[in-house]
Amino acid sequence: MSTTMSFRSTLLRPLAVAALAFGLAAPALAAEGAPKPPREEWSFAGPFGTFDQAQLQRGFQVFKEVCASCHAAHLFSFRNLAQPGGPSFSEAQAKAVAESYQVQDGPNDAGDMFDRPGRLSDRWPSPFPNEQAARASNGGAYPPDFSTLAKARTYEVGFPGFLIDIFTQYQEQGPDYIHALLVGYEEPPEGFTLPEGAHYNKYFPGHAIKMPQPISDGQVTYSDGSPETLDQYSRDVTAFMMWMAEPHLEARKRIGFQVMIFLIIFAGLLYFTKKKVWKDVAH
Amino acid sequence: MSGHSTFEPKHPALKWFESRLPLVGLIHSSFVAYPTPRNLNYWWTFGGILSLMLVCQILSGVVLVMHYTPHITLAFDSVEHIMRDVSYGWLIRYIHSNGASMFFIAVYIHMFRGLYYGSYKAPREVLWILGCIIYLLMMATAFMGYVLPWGQMSFWGATVITNLFSAFPVVGPTIVEWLWGGFSVDNATLNRFFSLHYLLPFMIAGVVVLHVWALHVVGQNNPTGVEPKSAKDTVPFTPYATIKDAFGMVCFLIFFAWFLFYIPNYLGHADNYIPANPLVTPAHIVPEWYYLPFYAMLRAVPDKLGGVLTMFGAIIVLFFVPWLDTSKVRSGVYRPLFKQFFWIWIAVCIGLGWLGSKPAEGGYVIAGRILTIYYFAHFLIILPLLGLFEKPKAVPASITEAVLGKNKGAAPASAGVSAPQTKG
Structure with a gap:
């Protein structure tokens, strides 16, 4: 009996100590003066979370028709559209998307650059040739690249939430923030002076964002009957951005569960072996 | 490493080898026959857990280097290439980045245990000091490793920490330029940090050998702090400590796997998913x-x-x-x-x-x-x-x-x- 007791207390105490120690790492990207984005329900959250393929396909449509006109995604390739764990387009569909874009290639044998239809192996073409060109067309602001954006945004959770997040595995602060931002455009409150060329957003740090409201109700026509509302567009494109930032999320959680099962069984076997080995030795 | 070996080789080939290099005898006396106090609790399993983490970091690191490019224009994208295109690259990279944190959790518990049970006291002073050296090397290694993905926090963390040395009078600015290999944190800095990040873990491994050697000379401390007085006070390392350490390690791996598979970015900074930009300072630079x-x-x-x-x-x-x-x-x-x-x-x-x-x-x-x-x-x-x-x-x-x-x-x-x- 005493073995079991000491086993329990010796295991729980480091956990508690460690839990305290980790929390200190909570990302401290403060959104000065901005309210905390509400927590949303995401299909990819939690230990068994997976992407909703239809949602990713809709999100891709929003990205392609709206966001991609200003935002690049230079780590994203056409072939990703057909890879497992993503929007699950067929290879033919992904190829058709690729071919609908002209991609610069070269130099050819004559030393000239030339345009050709895109291939699966091509990266997503950027809307601007360089950052300066992007800034020049967007009032001096650089539309951030989408490749890792969903993991590059967060908000401060604060105590004790950041400790609870370890146990609930809540990691969706980035998508929460992006969704909140997309639906967070408002009229500036009384007395708020908005700088020239900026727009008021409830969730943007400092509230003055250069990006005008990018999308509104009815702007994109869905073919699957999903509501054509700002809220739905925003959720769909946010899920798509999360997949773009973490394309192997589903594999990670699936393998994680298998590893956990293995380790827990292994630990159990070791525990009883250890008990047997130490049976005749008081300690 | 403690006393003479009682290992008696039976096989003629092993006898031949053992009389020329008593390697198996050394392993036998260090990890099989080595007398270990019978009353060690689970806090004592962290030494073994730390060895496991060192091996884990070196192995995952060696594979990462096969796909990583140490250049300011390519480093960020090469890490993302690992995350996206390399087979199980995301796994190896998350093992390495979360493994660093796990290494520190284990080392802090190990140090706190030493401080609580007085494991630094005579005759274990050298053992303790070697441990402090390992800790210092770990801090340097982890700092340089964090710079390698060349994200915003990598760059600005490196800038803040290297600038600390400028505080020293007279030689300060020279030291800083020497660390940078130039006049700001730039490609030369990234390259030398990469080189040293690969070198230091092997220096850690070397000091770990000394640490284990010192441990086996003076013997392990134990929760009572009373030295073993008779054979009754100890048990042979194998199977007693081996099985207990193995159980401790697997429990620690469960804890590790929780972070690795479910919240792999919890211990990092969101800002480090933004490529380094010397012209934009993050709102808060946090190590x-x-x-x-x-x-x-x-x-x-x-x-x-x-x-x-x-x-x-x-x-x-x-x-x-x-x-x-x-x-x-x-x-x-x-x-x-x-x-x-x-x-x-x-x-x-x-x-x-x-x-x-x-x-x-x-x-x-x-x-x-x-x-x-x-x-x-x-x-x-x-x-x-x-x-x-x-x-x-x-x-x-x-x-x-x-x-x-x-x-x-x-x-x-x-x-x-x-x-x-x-x-x-």
Whole structure:
């Protein structure tokens, strides 16, 4: 009996100590003066979370028709559209998307650059040739690249939430923030002076964002009957951005569960072996 | 590594080899016959866990290097290439990045255990100091490793930390330029950090060998702090410690896997998924969690040089703990006052860590100053005085006596059955 007791207390105490120690790492990207984005329900959250393929396909449509006109995604390739764990387009569909874009290639044998239809192996073409060109067309602001954006945004959770997040595995602060931002455009409150060329957003740090409201109700026509509302567009494109930032999320959680099962069984076997080995030795 | 080996090779080929290089005998005497106190608790499994983490970091690191490009224009994208295109690259990269944090969690528990049970006291001073050197090397290695993905926090963390050296009079700016390999954190900095990040883990491995060697010369401490007096006080390392360590390691791996597979970015910074940009400073530059207490001390001192010296002093003071603690009693178990101060000190360390993650303003700075002073007071005032004024509880005559006393009543079946173990 005493073995079991000491086993329990010796295991729980480091956990508690460690839990305290980790929390200190909570990302401290403060959104000065901005309210905390509400927590949303995401299909990819939690230990068994997976992407909703239809949602990713809709999100891709929003990205392609709206966001991609200003935002690049230079780590994203056409072939990703057909890879497992993503929007699950067929290879033919992904190829058709690729071919609908002209991609610069070269130099050819004559030393000239030339345009050709895109291939699966091509990266997503950027809307601007360089950052300066992007800034020049967007009032001096650089539309951030989408490749890792969903993991590059967060908000401060604060105590004790950041400790609870370890146990609930809540990691969706980035998508929460992006969704909140997309639906967070408002009229500036009384007395708020908005700088020239900026727009008021409830969730943007400092509230003055250069990006005008990018999308509104009815702007994109869905073919699957999903509501054509700002809220739905925003959720769909946010899920798509999360997949773009973490394309192997589903594999990670699936393998994680298998590893956990293995380790827990292994630990159990070791525990009883250890008990047997130490049976005749008081300690 | 302790005493002569009792290993008797049977096979003729092994006999031939053993008479030329007694390698198997060395392994046998170090990890099989090595007498280990019978009363070690699970806090003692962290030494083995740390060895496991070192191997894990080196193996995953070697594979990462096969796909990583140390150049400021390519580093960020090459890490993302690992995350996206390399088979199981995301797994290897998350193992390595979360593994660093796990390594530090384990080392902090290992150090706290040493401090609580007086494992630094004679004759284990050299063992303790070697451990402090490993800790310093780990800090340097982890710092340089965090720079390699060349994200925003990589770049700005490197800028802030390397700039600290400019606080030293006369030689400061020269040291900083030497560290940078230029006049700012740039490609030369990334390249040398990459080179050193690959080198230092092998230096750690070297010092670990010395650390284990020193351990096997003086023997392990134990929760009573009483040295083994007879063969009854110890059990052979294998199977007793081996199986217990293995169980501890697998439990630690479950904890590791929780972070690795479910919240792999929890311990990192979102800003590091933004490529480094020397023209845009992040709102808050915060180091990795394991540096936060030291970061809080750095910022607690109004003077830059004073802050740097305080920060380094906080680590240097650990080297002198064997002589700062004047108590004749080794283990904290028998030191009622020390025990309380120990837990206060742990709380102070956690408090400093929390303050390190907060902006350096207002009440946070004042709290940081108070806790910094207390951190040093613990080592420089409380530890020396406690030894003089504290009335320790009665220390058991031997490990076996302590074990049998503890188990009396609780487990009558095992009382008295103390299976005498032959020492090696």
